[in-house]
Amino acid sequence: MNDKKISIKAPAKINLSLDVLGKREDGYHEVKMIMTTVDLADRVELTLLEENKITIESTGGFVPLDQRNLAYQAAMLLKETFGVKKGVGIHISKNIPVAAGLAGGSSDAAATLKGLNELWDLGLTIDEVAVLGAKIGSDVSFCVYGGTAIATGRGEHIQHIKPPPPCWVLLAKPPIGVSTAEVYRKLNVQNIEHPDIDAMVQAIEGYDYEAICRELGNVLETVTLPLYPEVKQIKDQMHRLGADGVLMSGSGPTVFGLFQHESRVNRVYNGLRGFCTEVYAVRLLGEGQEDFKDSIREK
Numbered sequence: 001m002n003d004k005k006i007s008i009k010a011p012a013k014i015n016l017s018l019d020v021l022g023k024r025e026d027g028y029h030e031v032k033m034i035m036t037t038v039d040l041a042d043r044v045e046l047t048l049l050e051e052n053k054i055t056i057e058s059t060g061g062f063v064p065l066d067q068r069n070l071a072y073q074a075a076m077l078l079k080e081t082f083g084v085k086k087g088v089g090i091h092i093s094k095n096i097p098v099a100a101g102l103a104g105g106s107s108d109a110a111a112t113l114k115g116l117n118e119l120w121d122l123g124l125t126i127d128e129v130a131v132l133g134a135k136i137g138s139d140v141s142f143c144v145y146g147g148t149a150i151a152t153g154r155g156e157h158i159q160h161i162k163p164p165p166p167c168w169v170l171l172a173k174p175p176i177g178v179s180t181a182e183v184y185r186k187l188n189v190q191n192i193e194h195p196d197i198d199a200m201v202q203a204i205e206g207y208d209y210e211a212i213c214r215e216l217g218n219v220l221e222t223v224t225l226p227l228y229p230e231v232k233q234i235k236d237q238m239h240r241l242g243a244d245g246v247l248m249s250g251s252g253p254t255v256f257g258l259f260q261h262e263s264r265v266n267r268v269y270n271g272l273r274g275f276c277t278e279v280y281a282v283r284l285l286g287e288g289q290e291d292f293k294d295s296i297r298e299k
């Protein structure tokens, strides 16, 4: 491998359960959620530049190519924190839909932090990288580790749990982008039915696929579904076509369905394609990144 170039996979996440416990004084919400990675990923390529600058380019998807890009912000954060004088060229092959509830930008930022830790020889541990990630966005810490975890605080406190049993995940995104800030702002925290996060943890740790499908829950649906009726239509359609469990991911609008059988996932995929242009059939990744160094090297 060329030591002046590094290529990292940046997978999307889904929330198997998402609860909001209350509003905090800093304006954020206290959450308790279960996140897991799926095999739909961007690829982030980092090239060492001797000149002190950050360049960014991206293929596919509509993403800002300046300081608004979360990968750019990740590089800038490391530069400012550690006084790095070298530069980096960031190239993102964008496969994860943007503003979809799948943490695409957060995962690009996490991949950039991990890659630059190597490329700029910063010697940070994965936990140190995750703490830095939280400064960029609430989902970035989880994305640094991947795998399956309970996230608390504003999402940055990560407790790893066992991966769920492997299954198929069908992702369907209607052609709208949802603002996470707006969804949290419109949430009525006093008046929501809370999902049972502990029961979901038990279902996952007990490798009980049926119970996982039963315990799926996301309080942000109470905001996004009435705002965007097409999200509810996709949920209903997936149920009707035979998904084992269906839920909106994050603040939406992507809906995911869980399946054990490949034949059924293919049938539902075809059934949804006429109805929704962006549909992806992927595997649950579930496993975390046990060896930090190996996880960021191209194999």
Ligand SMILES: C[C@](O)(CO)[C@H](O)COP(=O)(O)OP(=O)(O)OC[C@H]1O[C@@H](n2ccc(N)nc2=O)[C@H](O)[C@@H]1O
Residues within 6 Å of the ligand: 015, 018, 027, 028, 029, 030, 031, 033, 101, 103, 106, 136, 137, 138, 139, 140, 153, 154, 155, 180, 181, 182, 184, 185, 250, 251
């Ligand atoms: C919906 C989820 O994706 C579920 O994983 C996350 O909670 C959101 O994570 P994110 O997109 O990384 O969020 P951030 O970029 O940190 O915040 C975007 C906006 O969402 C709101 N926000 C976010 C996280 C949180 N715990 N409480 C909030 O109220 C804040 O208004 C914030 O300005």
Ligand SMILES: Nc1ncnc2c1ncn2[C@@H]1O[C@H](COP(=O)(O)OP(=O)(O)OP(=O)(O)O)[C@@H](O)[C@H]1O
Residues within 6 Å of the ligand: 062, 063, 064, 068, 069, 070, 071, 092, 097, 098, 099, 100, 101, 102, 103, 104, 105, 106, 108, 109, 139, 178, 180, 250, 251, 252
């Ligand atoms: N590298 C990036 N990839 C995608 N979006 C980015 C990126 N950098 C900045 N953004 C901006 O971030 C916003 C949210 O995009 P993103 O795809 O991360 O949303 P999301 O999947 O809803 O995230 P989350 O699930 O963490 O709330 C968009 O407005 C987008 O323009």
